Amino acid sequence: MWRWLHPYAKSEATFALNQKLLPWFLIPGLVLTIVGVIWGLAYAPPDYQQGESYRIIFVHVPSAIWSMGFYVSMAIAGLIALVWQIRTAELALLAIAPVGAVLTFISLFTGAVWGQPMWGTWWVWDARLTSQLILLFLYLGVMALYVAFEDERAGGKAASILALVGVINIPIIHYSVYWWNTLHQQSTITKVITRFESPSIAPEMLWPLLVNIFAMMALAGALVIMRLNNELLRREVHRPWAQAILNQEKKENQNAV
């Protein structure tokens, strides 16, 4: 673990790895988004109960799944930052938090505009919706704690601890629809992993949904990579490796114009 992780404590190694990874997230992300959205909106069959309104699922479920998935990845970054004192991991935490917060907001917003026509209400204070709202506050709390200290390392440490403690909310969100009575329907596909049950959705709808899930992961991942690289550059702007990259980019921009 240490031997594998250690090189990426150096910011230029992380930056180089990120630059290599970025197109592998960005290009499949864009292609799958176009395919998935057109498939979901125009070609997937309508739901026999909800009609066309169910098509919100193609943005709601991916954003909800990754709002939790990115939270876990943020907490892992926080754990690495706390245990091995790696600053790059703190920067990763800082890069993931806003993207995760936006994913959580998207899941809440798309849930509201789905709830209004189907349940007759934008919002209810039930277990699933409330625990997801707490997830949004956890993300915002991590972002706020990071900048709340005079000493940046202290802020990074505090944000990492909050991110780790907040992981308790992830199983609560997932199991909220089983533990409490709620308007929200039960798990459709993640129960394949957590309950070993087969997905309760027709394959004509499941496939475009899976495409959209992967598309959103790739695009959100690309955004995290871009943010982390910006932060690495900004902090090390006086070091030769960062200046070489910035000068190189300037030349490429001039050639493009």
Place this chain on the structure above:
Amino acid sequence: MQFDSWSAFIAMGGYGVYVWSAFFVTFLCFGILALEAVWRRNKIREEAQRQQARSERIQKAKRESST
């Protein structure tokens, strides 16, 4: 294709407002995050160039004043 016409596609069986606002807000959020990341990168580059030019000016002035 599940829809007979463009107007049926826009209407989404009467749920158009809900479906399209969900997709619009999702794309808007990702668009803002992407633009912000690109804009920030340009800012960093401009700032670095300003600092480089400044340190070069200082070096040059030092050389000239010492001779």
